[in-house]
Amino acid sequence: MKILYGMQKPDEGTIAVDGEQVSFSSPADAIARGIGMVHQHFMLADNLTVLENVVLGGEKLYGIGSKARKKILEISDAYGLGVRPDALVEDLGVADRQRVEILKVLYRGARTLILDEPTAVLVPQEVDALFDNLRELKAEGLTVIFISHKLGEVLKVADDITVIRRGTTVGTADPKTATTKQLAELMVGSELPTPETRESTVTDVAMLKVQDLRLAATDPDGVVREVLAGIDFTIHKGEVLGIAGVEGNGQTELIEALMGMSLPDGGVITLDGKDISTAPTRKRREGGIGYIPEDRHRHALLLESPLWENRILGHVTEAPNSKRGILDPKAARKDTERIVREYDVRTPGIEVTAASLSGGNQQKLIVGREMSHSPKFLIAAHPTRGVDVGAQAQIWDAIREARREGLAVLLISADLDELIGLSDTLRVIYRGRLVADADPATITPEELGTAMTGAARGHLDATDNPSAAADGDTTEDEAR
Amino acid sequence: MKKFDKDRLLLAAAGPTLALISAFVLTMIVLAASGVDPIDPLRIMIDQAGYEDVQVLIVNQAGIYFLAALAVAIGFRMNLFNIGVDGQYRLAAMISAVVGAKVALTGPLHILLIVLVAMATGAFWAGIAGILKARRGVSEVVSTIMLNAIATSVIAWLLLPKNLGVQPAGSNDLTTGDIPESGWFPALSLPGGDIYGFTFVAFALGVVYWFVLNRTRFGFDLRASGASESAAQASGVEPKKMIMTAMLISGAVAGLTGMPLLLGESHTYNLSFPLGIGFTGITVALLGRNNPVGIFFSAFLLAFIDKSSAGLDQNGYAKEIGTIMQGLIVIAVVVSYELVRRYGIRRQQQKVGEELAAGHALKTDNKEVAA
Structure with a gap:
């Protein structure tokens, strides 16, 4: 993931985007190739507005004024993100912030989105909304890499699943036929651990x-x-x-x-x-x-x-x-x-x-x-x-x-x-x-x-x- | 595990080496740029250090710098920047000189009293900055700089003959009166001159500093506060109390900075008491990475530059070359240490990754430490 986004260099191996072999030495290279990343921990400045956060670091693209605002609204409408450019980020909820992060990446012209554990901070209803957004993106021809350890979600949203364990690909699965159990077995090499606690140990002390x-x-x-x-x-x-x-x-x-x-x-x-x-x-x-x-x-x-x-x-x-x-x-x-x-x-x-x-x-x-x-x-x-x-x-x-x-x-x-x-x-x-x-x-x-x-x-x-x-x-x- | 220790040692040495080399190269560039022979002044300085009297001067100066740097280092270890060592030291020297001149006690007690008064005064002056920081969140950088200026004025006022000062007959100097001989610290007499006895106390304090920081709970709390204030707080350190304690200790050690000179040579606080020792102490602490051994060597280095550059004047060079060198060392130190630190972290992460990939992890069934 870090390698895909250019934060780290691979020792060996190649990456191909659109059939063309590429190598990234910094996130800027990755962005130039249309790869964008939404981090697990949001990278937004709380005391700036959505518009300011989006243009930050990308001022050269559409300026910082009305042109940028127009572009933001355009993207927001196209993918149903429902982002308000003038809201302060600190006033936004977690789900809204995530949409701003996605928009930020799209604004920079990303065609491939990497989402790292995007649902970790969301409640189920918000997860559903996020999945709707992702389906919109997919419909527009974008590629999404969805990284998650929540198997149910992966099955729900993905078209193709690759399981990675300790740095190697251990298998692929078709979400239409695979079950959580099979995925879990691929993932840990054994049965999925469940957090369930069986017998109660509660005392009255x-x-x-x-x-x-x-x-x-x-x-x-x-x-x-x-x-x-x-x-x-x-x-x-x-x-x-x-x-x-x-x-x-x-x-x-x-x-x-x-x-x-x-x-x-x-x-x-x-x-x-x-x-x-x-x-x-x-x-x-x-x-x-x-x-x-x-x-x-x-x-x-x-x-x-x-x-x-x-x-x-x-x-x-x-x-x-x-x-x-x-x-x-x-x-x-x-x-x-x-x-x-x-x-x-x-x-x-x-x-x-x-x-x-x-x-x-x-x-x-x-x-x-x-x-x-x-x-x-x-x-x-x-x-x-x-x-x-x-x-x-x-x-x-x-x-x-x-x-x-x-x-x-x-x-x-x-x-x-x-x-x-x-x-x-x-x-x-x-x-x-x-x-x-x-x-x-x-x-x-x-x-x-x-x-x-x-x-x-x-x-x-x-x-x-x-x-x-x-x-x-x-x-x-x-x-x- | 040896491998990581050796790595760390190498990296620890790399920082100062890099800093010193670049500082010397930069000095030569500055000299060349100003149309002066870049090598000759350095050669003269090294020659100077060959004389016995200069050597004694260097040792005495190093002891003073060592104390000032320890005071600064205590603050640094918990991310407090005590710039006020200079004011704390001067005020402490002056007040203890006054007390020392006013009382008469038997030898060791007299010295002990002077030392304790100096520590208390230094701690009091630093404590003001401590209270301001703990209670009102005032940056200690700002408050200690201001307290330096206030100390200067307070000393000037106290030194007036109508207050505590004494004007020796036939002189326009102002002093605090002479401390009787019972309050003099015995010196080590060498052919080149006397080495202040308190210098040895100073170096012994370095051992105490190491022990307190590395082997006591208090030291651990202090270092934890410096490494991560939030983690220290969650671990049970009370940040405000820690700020206060660190400031008081730092001030007390700063108060000792004047002792080698006061107890060993001047026996009075007068107008020619050196200024700016506290600031040099910051350089020394930085260069020595707040480590007592490092501080020891860097105190000698700075003392060497100080004392041997004095001889440049007689050879037609400006003795300010030494000052330039000191300034360049500060810049080089800050830059090179940060570079080395980042490199070290990155390198270690990489190595740990490699070792784990190679299966060298500490295993459940393997009691030996791997690697």
Whole structure:
């Protein structure tokens, strides 16, 4: 993928576009050949308008004025993207931002689109809308490379499927006849791991209790907004509480409040019977909170430090990392080797920097580290985001195993299958409130997706008539 | 694993080497461009270093630079840019000189008191910038530069005879009065002159610096904060407390910078106390990559340029050639270190990829460290 987009040079092999052999030494070359990429993480400037974002770096094409605007509207209409050129990017939802990214690529004259895990951040309804867009593009004669680990989606949207495992093509499939099971077998060489947890291990001993957690924040326009409004929940020993929600509805703030990285305006947090509402982060970690953050590069790793120093991070006061204030690098190194072994972190050694590992292996190291201090309560935010299928299964296994031993887990994820599969209890967060709860045994991703847009409240029951909840409230989210 | 260590060592040496070579080449170009013989001044400087008295001067100056650079390096390790070492050091030297001259104690206690006062003063002055940063988010770069200017004025005012200053008879110098002999630090006498005893304390502090940073929890927290503030915070470091602590320690060490001179030679703070040591300290810390051994060598290098360029005047060259050289070193250091750093990261990622592809990963069934 990086090679196709010119970010990296191949050692061997050739690429042919339209039957013509090409070689790219930079993304600019790839763009010139009509190849465009929509990254998993959006590359947009929040404080600029859609128009400005699209022309940024492509000023020479159609200028920055009315000609560019005309072109944008033209593309938007042609492919049914529905982009408003003058909206500020920061006001757009995730799905809209993605459409801007696609438009940006088309604006530069791309005929081949690479989409990297485009659905990871979307709710099912938005995924459907994206697929409609892609079909439009296809109808206009464009080529789309859709990279995803969600097999159902691949089957739904693709005309041709190629399965890649560890850098080699392991097979191709015809989406008309192939099943998810066959694809999965090609992908991992064995059966697809499912996040399903079978037997319940929930006890009636409360491990984490959150009562009436409140936080208000002032947004850039000076409007005071409730980011967390009266959050109440209890997680028992051996229970996984899943929180579903479109990103930006208070999940990040909730995690930060639980970790003590920011102090909430009000509310009580009790861990294992002890009030930790005002305890500093380090005390909370020592008290048994494990933390797998949503952004591992920002919150869980020192990228330029060796693995064994990363193993110390967050647990510097605990054995085996230090004794009476003095570090014990020898013991820390030894324990890092153990983590690398037990959690199957693929690395040539523990002296390499964290940055040189792949995302999945970084995440396995983090999971291993957090699990090594026998946490009582684990915060797992998007634990398998950007992680390959093999690592995904291992991470799920680790969480499941710890849960069996009485760990309480708060799971926050945008992957609804993961949420439904791993959780014992499901809650939906919307605009800082827990608006709905559901039973993971009966709920479908679609129903959960509806609730995430704020359209459904209360207890979601699969057998209920969902029309009672879907009262046209969905537009509210888009208007945001 | 040896392979990665050797790599890292090579890369660590590559940065300074590249920087120094390019700085010297650039100096020669500057000299040639201004119509001066590009080789002769350098030769004279090297000749100068052969004299014993110049050697003693270099060692004494290196000790002072070493302390200033340590102070800067503590800040650098957590991404704090303490430009105020100069002001902190001068104010600390002046206040401790005043206290030292006013009291009479037995030998070691007297020296200890002066040193402690200096550290406290330096920490106090740096602490102002620390509080401003932690409480109000004021950039420490701005506040420490301003505090340098304020320190200059405060010292000038305090040195007035109507305040704390003393005007020696028959001189227009202003001093803080002489520290009695019990407050002098014993020196190491050599044929070329006296080496300040405090210089050895300075180098010993380098060992303490290494230990605290690399072997203590506090040091780990500090380095983590420097490497990634967000990750450090998530790991349990309180950023505000860390800023304050780092600033206080940095200031305390900055306060020590004046000690070799004050305790070893001048025994008073006067108008001719050197200016700008703190800024040279930044160069030294940069060149030494905030590593005590690196700082040790770069302190000697800068001291050498300083002291041996003084001899250029007598040979018909401008001694500012030394200053030009120092400036060029700073530029070369910043550029070459960044280049080497990026190259190192890219190279390692590539190597890790290769090793994994070759199946050298640490395996579940393989207890030995592979590679």
